[in-house]
Amino acid sequence: MIDPCSIETSPLLSVGGALAKIEADIQPVTATEQVVLKSALGRVLAEDIVSPINIPYDRNSAMDGYAISSRDINTNQPFTLSLAGTSWAGKPYRESLTSGQCVRIFTGAVVPNDADSVIIQEQVHSDGEIVAFPANVQAYRNIREAGEDVEQGNLLCRRQKKLTPTDIGLLAAAGIYDVPVRRKLNIAFFSTGDELISIGQRPEPGKIYDSNRYALAGLLTDPCYNAVDMGAIPDDRALLEDTFKQAAEYNDVIITTGGASVGDADYVKDILASCGKINFWKIAIKPGKPLAFGKIGACYFFGLPGNPVAVVVTFQQIVVPALRQLSGAAESKAMRLLATCTTSLKKAPGRQEFQRGILTQDENGNFFVASTGQQGSHILSSMSQGNCYIILSAECVGVSSGEKVLVEPFGTFL
Ligand code: AMP
Numbered sequence: 494m495i496d497p498c499s500i501e502t503s504p505l506l507s508v509g510g511a512l513a514k515i516e517a518d519i520q521p522v523t524a525t526e527q528v529v530l531k532s533a534l535g536r537v538l539a540e541d542i543v544s545p546i547n548i549p550y551d552r553n554s555a556m557d558g559y560a561i562s563s564r565d566i567n568t569n570q571p572f573t574l575s576l577a578g579t580s581w582a583g584k585p586y587r588e589s590l591t592s593g594q595c596v597r598i599f600t601g602a603v604v605p606n607d608a609d610s611v612i613i614q615e616q617v618h619s620d621g622e623i624v625a626f627p628a629n630v631q632a633y634r635n636i637r638e639a640g641e642d643v644e645q646g647n648l649l650c651r652r653q654k655k656l657t658p659t660d661i662g663l664l665a666a667a668g669i670y671d672v673p674v675r676r677k678l679n680i681a682f683f684s685t686g687d688e689l690i691s692i693g694q695r696p697e698p699g700k701i702y703d704s705n706r707y708a709l710a711g712l713l714t715d716p717c718y719n720a721v722d723m724g725a726i727p728d729d730r731a732l733l734e735d736t737f738k739q740a741a742e743y744n745d746v747i748i749t750t751g752g753a754s755v756g757d758a759d760y761v762k763d764i765l766a767s768c769g770k771i772n773f774w775k776i777a778i779k780p781g782k783p784l785a786f787g788k789i790g791a792c793y794f795f796g797l798p799g800n801p802v803a804v805v806v807t808f809q810q811i812v813v814p815a816l817r818q819l820s821g822a823a824e825s826k827a828m829r830l831l832a833t834c835t836t837s838l839k840k841a842p843g844r845q846e847f848q849r850g851i852l853t854q855d856e857n858g859n860f861f862v863a864s865t866g867q868q869g870s871h872i873l874s875s876m877s878q879g880n881c882y883i884i885l886s887a888e889c890v891g892v893s894s895g896e897k898v899l900v901e902p903f904g905t906f907l
């Protein structure tokens with residue numbers, strides 16, 4: 494059977510070409526807001542944050558043991574010191590150590606000023622007053638210097654970083670209460686199609702459940718987005734145009750699915766052309782060729798295809814980089830790796846393909862990938878069963894079992 498999507502009169506824009514056009518067009522949001530640290534997870538930092546303090550704040554012990562001065566170490570034979578007190582984590586020993594003394598110390602406790610070494614408790618015998626040390630204990634060990642992790646005034650997190658849980662932990666370690674972040678993106682998304690019914694309604698001949706909005710709602714779950722589900726709109730040109738125009742007034746981005754192709758009921762591209770501006774329409778990607786990108790007023794517009802797999806593929810490959818740039822985040826790329834393909838793959842030349850695969854790793858770290866099977870753009874189960882894309886170049890004419898292929902695990906970014 495001839496793939497109807499392969500019949501094309503003019504050369505299609507490559508995926509790389511589409512991404513370059515998006516990159517050239519998108520102006521990141523500049524407004525910022527101050528948010529408390531707990532609400533900053535996943536948000537885009539608006540400024541470099543430097544540490545107001547040394548981390549650690551104090552010179553402290555890395556082990557449970559005894560703090561001593563290296564001057565008191567006898568390197569030739571066992572020696573004893575008198576126990577002067579205890580430095581607890583949170584309750585420092587505040588006196589000065591004099592020669593011949595040691596201090597019981599616990600992990601995280603401040604090392605007394607005159608001590609420069611912590612001898613671990615396993616090496617030591619104590620009767621509660623006199624502490625016996627073996628010969629050749631090592632000086633200057635087991636102490637964490639103040640500022641060893643981050644010095645006061647040094648960078649904690651760079652602007653444009655999308656804050657991770659460990660970033661939040663690091664900022665908390667510096668006592669940072671709140672941070673400036675870029676404002677959230679307002680995103681409206683909806684489905685289009687006369688055939689769509691909602692879950693909860695009875696199935697009927699000719700009707701299908703609207704799955705795209707559910708997948709999109711999940712894909713748009715991100716602390717940087719205020720994503721609003723606008724429902725399903727029938728294939729009614731006037732209604733669609735009104736809905737687009739209204740949504741464009743209040744949002745940074747509109748994402749639609751369906752109606753972006755060349756059928757008689759596919760109005761999305763024409764409406765975008767008449768009430769906005771088309772940047773490109775159709776790209777050399779499979780699945781997902783009929784994709785319209787442009788603007789209505791100041792609002793970016795992504796008209797994604799209707800087929801459910803094409804929606805997910807184009808969202809992840811085209812829309813995600815655009816939203817990342819718009820949110821003000823630094824560039825990040827999905828991780829890709831080479832894996833040995835254990836099945837043969839069919840592929841016609843012309844479009845870059847994102848087939849669904851199941852990636853595994855053996856005990857030596859070698860990667861293997863198998864096709865999930867049927868690759869039609871309506872086979873959403875392939876996406877659900879798979880854990881990666883197998884990326885085949887536009888020129889590729891198929892893959893034999895045993896060949897290396899490029900693979901992109903779902904949702905792994907560098
Ligand atoms: P279209 O691009 O509107 O021609 O739609 C292409 C295919 O995707 C058709 O088989 C549609 O029925 C299907 N489709 C469109 N929208 C949705 C949706 N929201 N959920 C599931 N399938 C859809």
Ligand code: MG
Pocket residue numbers: 685686687728751752758799
């Ligand atoms: Mg349709």
